[in-house]
Amino acid sequence: MVASARTAIIARTAALAVFATLGVPPAAVAQTEAEAAAASVDDARLRAADSEPDQWMSHGRTWSEQRYSSLDQINTATVGGLGLAWNYETGTTRGMESTPLVIDGVMYATGAWSKVYALDAATGKELWTYDPKVPGAKARDACCDVVNRGVAAWKGRLYLGALDGRLICLDAATGKPLWEKQTTDPARAYTITGAPRVVKDKVIIGNGGAEFGVRGYFSAYDATSGDMLWRFYTVPASTQGPFENPELEIAAKTWSSRSMWDTGLGGTVWDSISYDPELDLLYVGVGNASGYNRELRSPGGGDNLFVASILAVDPDDGRMAWYYQTVPGESWDYTATQHMILADIEISGAPRKVLMQAPKNGFFYVLDRGTGELLSAEPYVAVSWATRVDKKTGRPVERPQAVWSQEPARVTPGIPGGHNWHPMAFSPQTGLVYIPTFESLYEYSPDQAFEWRRGYFNTGEDLDAVAAKVEGFEEFARYNTRTHLTAWDPVAGAQRWHVDLGQGIPAGVLATAGGLVFQGTTDGRLVAYDATGGATLWQTSTGTGIMAPPISYRIGNEQYVAVVAGLGGSQGGHFTRITNANRGRIVAFKLGGNAMMPVTEQKPVLAVEAPPMQASVETLARGRALYSSHCARCHGVGVVSSGLYPDLRYSSAGVHTIFPRIVGDGLMAERGMAPFSDVLGNDDIDAIHAYVTQRARHQTGWVEWLAAKLAGRLRIPASWLAN
Numbered sequence: 149m150v151a152s153a154r155t156a157i158i159a160r161t162a163a164l165a166v167f168a169t170l171g172v173p174p175a176a177v178a179q180t181e182a183e184a185a186a187a188s189v190d191d192a193r194l195r196a197a198d199s200e201p202d203q204w205m206s207h208g209r210t211w212s213e214q215r216y217s218s219l220d221q222i223n224t225a226t227v228g229g230l231g232l233a234w235n236y237e238t239g240t241t242r243g244m245e246s247t248p249l250v251i252d253g254v255m256y257a258t259g260a261w262s263k264v265y266a267l268d269a270a271t272g273k274e275l276w277t278y279d280p281k282v283p284g285a286k287a288r289d290a291c292c293d294v295v296n297r298g299v300a301a302w303k304g305r306l307y308l309g310a311l312d313g314r315l316i317c318l319d320a321a322t323g324k325p326l327w328e329k330q331t332t333d334p335a336r337a338y339t340i341t342g343a344p345r346v347v348k349d350k351v352i353i354g355n356g357g358a359e360f361g362v363r364g365y366f367s368a369y370d371a372t373s374g375d376m377l378w379r380f381y382t383v384p385a386s387t388q389g390p391f392e393n394p395e396l397e398i399a400a401k402t403w404s405s406r407s408m409w410d411t412g413l414g415g416t417v418w419d420s421i422s423y424d425p426e427l428d429l430l431y432v433g434v435g436n437a438s439g440y441n442r443e444l445r446s447p448g449g450g451d452n453l454f455v456a457s458i459l460a461v462d463p464d465d466g467r468m469a470w471y472y473q474t475v476p477g478e479s480w481d482y483t484a485t486q487h488m489i490l491a492d493i494e495i496s497g498a499p500r501k502v503l504m505q506a507p508k509n510g511f512f513y514v515l516d517r518g519t520g521e522l523l524s525a526e527p528y529v530a531v532s533w534a535t536r537v538d539k540k541t542g543r544p545v546e547r548p549q550a551v552w553s554q555e556p557a558r559v560t561p562g563i564p565g566g567h568n569w570h571p572m573a574f575s576p577q578t579g580l581v582y583i584p585t586f587e588s589l590y591e592y593s594p595d596q597a598f599e600w601r602r603g604y605f606n607t608g609e610d611l612d613a614v615a616a617k618v619e620g621f622e623e624f625a626r627y628n629t630r631t632h633l634t635a636w637d638p639v640a641g642a643q644r645w646h647v648d649l650g651q652g653i654p655a656g657v658l659a660t661a662g663g664l665v666f667q668g669t670t671d672g673r674l675v676a677y678d679a680t681g682g683a684t685l686w687q688t689s690t691g692t693g694i695m696a697p698p699i700s701y702r703i704g705n706e707q708y709v710a711v712v713a714g715l716g717g718s719q720g721g722h723f724t725r726i727t728n729a730n731r732g733r734i735v736a737f738k739l740g741g742n743a744m745m746p747v748t749e750q751k752p753v754l755a756v757e758a759p760p761m762q763a764s765v766e767t768l769a770r771g772r773a774l775y776s777s778h779c780a781r782c783h784g785v786g787v788v789s790s791g792l793y794p795d796l797r798y799s800s801a802g803v804h805t806i807f808p809r810i811v812g813d814g815l816m817a818e819r820g821m822a823p824f825s826d827v828l829g830n831d832d833i834d835a836i837h838a839y840v841t842q843r844a845r846h847q848t849g850w851v852e853w854l855a856a857k858l859a860g861r862l863r864i865p866a867s868w869l870a871n
């Protein structure tokens with residue numbers, strides 16, 4: 149699956165169709181000298197980032213995205229003395245996924261709803277905040293919450309990808325917007341949650357939305373003017389062209405002419421980007437296709453390039469140097485958007501410049517990052533869809549049992565993947581990669597009548613069948629997930645140790661030269677592990693569940709470890725009940741820190757108040773089907789929610805009286821509950837209400853009891869596993 153395609157540049161005028169610039173006049177605000185000193189990061193400084201361990205200047209600390217800090221004041225011997233230095237409350241209660249930057253004593257973090265916070269990194273004192281005012285109803289276009297993973301900094305400016313598709317340039321000293329560009333078509337369900345990266349005065353940004361049906365691409369914008377310089381579409385718009393970028397000629401040959409073109413075909417670039425300044429190659433991870441099931445999406449087959457691929461491109465013009473497709477003809481939502489780490493390691497006695505990725509499909513890939521050559525691919529979690537990856541062809545050897553084009557199939561990893569967006573870390577000290585892993589399995593059920601419909605969740609799955617399974621007592625257990633912290637030896641292709649974290653949401657990882665690995669937990673702890681053996685050396689409660697990756701920096705003589713707390717993300721299948729108020733906060737720790745962590749209040753215990761409702765069996769069935777396709781991804785499959793979004797079984801009597809107005813008219817739109825009147829009639833809403841009411845009145849107590857009993861008790865049958 150390796151190809152070389154430094155082909156001639158085809159006229160790209162069509163690709164350069166720039167969406168209208170919104171309101172803000174370009175570069176209107178003049179910078180004073182003092183202001184220009186903020187976030188003064190440039191090419192030279194980022195190239196030499198390893199010589200400035202005090203800073204965290206780009207998303208993965210350096211362009212290689214190792215997430216390794218060479219600071220060692222906090223180490224295996226001293227970590228016991230770690231205490232809270234400061235705490236900052238963001239005032240939000242939704243998912244927090246950001247990696248803060250720390251540049252010359254100032255922290256720049258993002259939070260829910262694409263808000264930006266600039267804080268004094270030594271004290272947590274707020275310097276400024278910026279709210280791009282994303283419309284609340286836009287939340288409906290996000291598969292996985294109104295999250296944001298961070299800003300990029302460059303020459304006194306910050307770059308933010310807002311949920312509604314805007315790329316916004318801020319003055320780093322004041323937080324005032326300098327320009328903004330709409331990078332997506334607002335009429336489609338595009339979102340941005342990933343952090344932009346800046347290389348060579350170009351801001352690189354992708355987007356998400358494949359679950360709803362969009363066409364994936366990533367683009368480069370001029371860091372100063374905001375003009376778009378190039379755009380790379382990852383999937384063709386037809387087999388006949390237009391080929392906006394020349395690589396699409398290669399891609400078009402791998403799609404059926406009867407492909408579901410109107411879905412946009414997906415291939416979104418929603419998270420990982422890394423850069424090697426010596427090779428001058430930009431690496432981009434591409435996501436799943438729109439319409440998960442290849443047989444429905446591209447009837448008759450094909451590899452469907454460039455979905456689930458890693459692309460290496462020239463940052464100057466966006467031309468591709470090589471690609472590697474992890475899952476040809478991808479059918480299981482196995483994105484290759486997961487974090488990519490660049491490192492120089494010794495393989496078979498020879499130093500190699502590698503790129504490492506643990507994509508959702510469960511194999512840990514080591515590629516030569518100059519050529520895309522596959523060096524190894526070993527399963528880092530249980531894998532049932534393929535027995536192995538063939539080293540010669542670079543292709544997986546798939547198991548026929550995993551195909552779900554006609555009949556449902558149970559597969560591991562499931563939809564959450566073996567590893568998702570939660571960043572991993574590489575320690576050159578131990579040579580290990582620390583991966584936040586998931587054990588999950590899922591029954592993929594085809595919707596044979598699938599057609600793309602605007603405003604729908606367009607995965608091509610029979611989501612009602614999934615709900616039916618979850619409602620069944622026995623099956624419930626199967627959909628539990630289990631999280632681990634896995635220490636992986638990329639040279640041997642083998643696990644060295646792992647920590648079992650039970651049921652919950654994984655969290656990003658930081659490795660340090662102090663011999664430590666830091667990771668948060670769903671129950672709100674920040675934990676320091678011994679990087680060599682995995683023993684827990686220190687832990688503290690932050691009061692709020694953590695998914696985001698910690699960072700480390702130094703101010704004066706003091707090393708800090710900081711992390712953003714707040715649970716959220718994809719909510720369809722999280723049955724662990726979150727009982728605290730999920731207060732968004734940014735916390736920083738140092739040796740001898742003695743600040744007090746505020747207490748996070750618990751949510752009140754709720755009672756069922758749903759009034760009785762008469763409904764026929766047919767109405768209830770229709771209600772479940774509609775709920776499954778429109779509501780389950782936020783309010784929980786089978787109306788069982790983690791509590792991060794309201795569990796509709798416990799809505800108040802008052803809410804039940806205005807249920808149609810909330811769902812149809814958008815009474816709560818500004819709070820993230822968009823109206824659905826474009827896809828649901830009054831009858832439909834009544835049917836959903838009847839189903840929710842039935843679940844509330846008849847299916848409450850035992851579900852909670854069972855969820856608690858089975859917490860994290862995932863069992864994958866041995867017969868499923870590879871080899």
Ligand code: HEC
Pocket residue numbers: 287288289290775778779780781782783793794795796798799800803807810811816819820821822824836
């Ligand atoms: C993109 C996520 C999302 C989707 C999809 C979604 N909701 Fe919501 N919903 C929310 C959020 C967020 C709230 C809470 C707003 C608040 O109070 O802050 C909410 C609140 C509600 C409430 C009020 C609950 C209470 O007890 O206060 C009802 C009723 C509701 N949603 C019904 C539905 C129905 C029915 C569907 C499917 C047609 C649906 N929602 C789809 C996010 C979503």
